[in-house]
Amino acid sequence: MTTTLVLGAVAYDAKVVTIWDGFQRWFDAQGLPFDYVLFTNYERQVEQHFAGACHVAWNSPLAWLEAQRVARARGRTAKAVAMRDTDRDLTSVIVVRADGPIRSLDDLRGKRLGVGAGDSPQATLIPLQHLAERGVVPERDLAVQRFDVLVGKHGDHVGGERDAARALMQGSVDAACMIDGNHLQFTREGTLPHGATRVLAQTAPYDHCNFTVLDDAPTALIERFVALLLGMRYDDAAVRPLLDLEGLKAWQPGRTTGYALLERACERTGWLQPFLRRLGAA
Amino acid sequence: MNRTAIDLGGLGLDQGAIVLLRQALAAMAPGDRLAVSGTAPALLVHLRAFARAEGHGFEPGPADSSATLVRGTAASARWQQAERAGSASADGTVAHAPPHWGLAARGAAVEAGSPAFHFDLADRDALWCDDAGELYRRAMAGQWDPAQAIPWDAPRHHPAFVEAALVQVLTYLIENETAALIVPARFAARVHPHFREVMQLLAIQAADEARHIEVFTRRALLAGLPLGLSTCGGQTSLQTLVDEPEFALASFLLSVLGEGSFLHLLGFLHVHAPDRCTAEIMRLAAQDEARHVAFGMAHLTRHAALDPTLHGRLRVAVERRHAALQHTAGLNAEVFDALVLLAARELTPAGIARGHAAVAELQQQMDAGRRARLGKLGFGDDTAALLSSLHTRNFM
Ligand SMILES: [Fe+2]
Ligand SMILES: [Fe+2]
Numbered sequence: 188m189t190t191t192l193v194l195g196a197v198a199y200d201a202k203v204v205t206i207w208d209g210f211q212r213w214f215d216a217q218g219l220p221f222d223y224v225l226f227t228n229y230e231r232q233v234e235q236h237f238a239g240a241c242h243v244a245w246n247s248p249l250a251w252l253e254a255q256r257v258a259r260a261r262g263r264t265a266k267a268v269a270m271r272d273t274d275r276d277l278t279s280v281i282v283v284r285a286d287g288p289i290r291s292l293d294d295l296r297g298k299r300l301g302v303g304a305g306d307s308p309q310a311t312l313i314p315l316q317h318l319a320e321r322g323v324v325p326e327r328d329l330a331v332q333r334f335d336v337l338v339g340k341h342g343d344h345v346g347g348e349r350d351a352a353r354a355l356m357q358g359s360v361d362a363a364c365m366i367d368g369n370h371l372q373f374t375r376e377g378t379l380p381h382g383a384t385r386v387l388a389q390t391a392p393y394d395h396c397n398f399t400v401l402d403d404a405p406t407a408l409i410e411r412f413v414a415l416l417l418g419m420r421y422d423d424a425a426v427r428p429l430l431d432l433e434g435l436k437a438w439q440p441g442r443t444t445g446y447a448l449l450e451r452a453c454e455r456t457g458w459l460q461p462f463l464r465r466l467g468a469a
Numbered sequence: 470m471n472r473t474a475i476d477l478g479g480l481g482l483d484q485g486a487i488v489l490l491r492q493a494l495a496a497m498a499p500g501d502r503l504a505v506s507g508t509a510p511a512l513l514v515h516l517r518a519f520a521r522a523e524g525h526g527f528e529p530g531p532a533d534s535s536a537t538l539v540r541g542t543a544a545s546a547r548w549q550q551a552e553r554a555g556s557a558s559a560d561g562t563v564a565h566a567p568p569h570w571g572l573a574a575r576g577a578a579v580e581a582g583s584p585a586f587h588f589d590l591a592d593r594d595a596l597w598c599d600d601a602g603e604l605y606r607r608a609m610a611g612q613w614d615p616a617q618a619i620p621w622d623a624p625r626h627h628p629a630f631v632e633a634a635l636v637q638v639l640t641y642l643i644e645n646e647t648a649a650l651i652v653p654a655r656f657a658a659r660v661h662p663h664f665r666e667v668m669q670l671l672a673i674q675a676a677d678e679a680r681h682i683e684v685f686t687r688r689a690l691l692a693g694l695p696l697g698l699s700t701c702g703g704q705t706s707l708q709t710l711v712d713e714p715e716f717a718l719a720s721f722l723l724s725v726l727g728e729g730s731f732l733h734l735l736g737f738l739h740v741h742a743p744d745r746c747t748a749e750i751m752r753l754a755a756q757d758e759a760r761h762v763a764f765g766m767a768h769l770t771r772h773a774a775l776d777p778t779l780h781g782r783l784r785v786a787v788e789r790r791h792a793a794l795q796h797t798a799g800l801n802a803e804v805f806d807a808l809v810l811l812a813a814r815e816l817t818p819a820g821i822a823r824g825h826a827a828v829a830e831l832q833q834q835m836d837a838g839r840r841a842r843l844g845k846l847g848f849g850d851d852t853a854a855l856l857s858s859l860h861t862r863n864f865m
Binding site: 381382386427428 | 511519
């Protein structure tokens, strides 16, 4: 019988080791034997999740959709059991230069749009879907320039968004996509000088990462894992550094109502197909 | 549930409006609502991101340029387990300062989970004296600038052998001052900053010694002679001082016995200085040393009153050091002779007799001074006489 809960996570940054080492110590102290495996990309993580390498996967929204589709194809079920408070109700924005001629989405026709990594939900797939649903179809109506930093990590690394923002200021693109919070961060840090950009469009709210489990996960361990997560309090000095590192104030129960926009983006672009085909799930 | 409103005007969240929001939210209770309005571009985009990142709820509207933040719990949660690091006043110290108070100002609210610093001198009884703050202020007020305070250009008319003797004495003083700098500097880094007045005192004591090194060196070089001799015996004696790891014992050996003896030596050099520059250096250095002695006496007197074992340990420290040094030469002959020559001022039997008598009297004064201070620390006459006699013949 399994007694140690094994988590899968993608190493998008060296701090991922610090984070999960810290969680391992804390879970152990709470009486939950815990271990983790790291993958260099989400596709490997999803594939290995189904191969039994981990019980729970810390999935990007795109990886969640991948897991869900593979599960469906194999007659299995995937479930989102928990997420960060900061994974809920994100929006992305499309920004242009404040002194430029672009005033509406229609003005984007024929222009160059800078996006993040090709597999970034927040900086690429979702904002492009936002445009497509408003009649401005990427690649057809405007040129899309990708700033691919760490492909396979689904845009977890902020570098692609920052590169797109820089390109906007340098004039090599006419508009750039980023999460609302990164627009605030880029203006505060000066990557985007104050007043130099205008928010042209803001997407509908969507959700980000979740802890995904499959139907064969060890129920008692998962229940204990989720109960411990939901019980982590920001006023507890022992867990606060972990929450700060992982970028949240409180864990929330998993919900899957916030992925529709991304799902439509995947359907429109067929983004998931190569991966699903490779896993025999297309 | 309170409802408050804030108008940010044209100020953006990237321009500091976050400070206004945090101030407003800090004054509210979790669940309270803050209506935010403003005209900055991207205001609502940034408000949503800010609220998410800081754990507050976000509701857009009612107007295009307004939103409501619902105060979350995280902002105050960080400080719920915070603890006051004693209180800022002079009598606000605690008996034992815990490692996790670290570098925090005494009296500050320290966030729980702060890293532990390993200051091993964290017990008040082992280092504190009640007038430490006053001693520090006095030391600060007593600082002097060598460029202003010393008459470097004062005339020098003494013979060459007197200058050579002075340079030898100064060479000896410099290495002693170096030991007297290193010892408090090391302990300053080991004292828990909670006892900030003691840390500050040790720091300014080290600064005093730095100045002494400076002026002794500058005076020694004034006539163009090379520096004098440094002996094995002198350095071995100082090494036993520098290597003493226990604060009370090091302070006893350095400040009470060593710097106490130096008070007399500097007084002697002031009187027998061959020029006004040297005389003034010795007078000012002696002023500083008097404070160093006063602090050592003050905290050891308090410590001895609280810890009945201290007298025994101080005694053992002197005996141990004496045993370690008994096969060394003690005060080097060059320094002894130089002191005699300085007081003699002439190379004649009568002059040397005067100088020799003066140095003998100096050593008696040093002994009497040590016995008086040992008496003040609570040692009986016999023990005081014994310990004074066992003190290093190197003076420091
Ligand atoms: Fe000194
Ligand atoms: Fe001193």
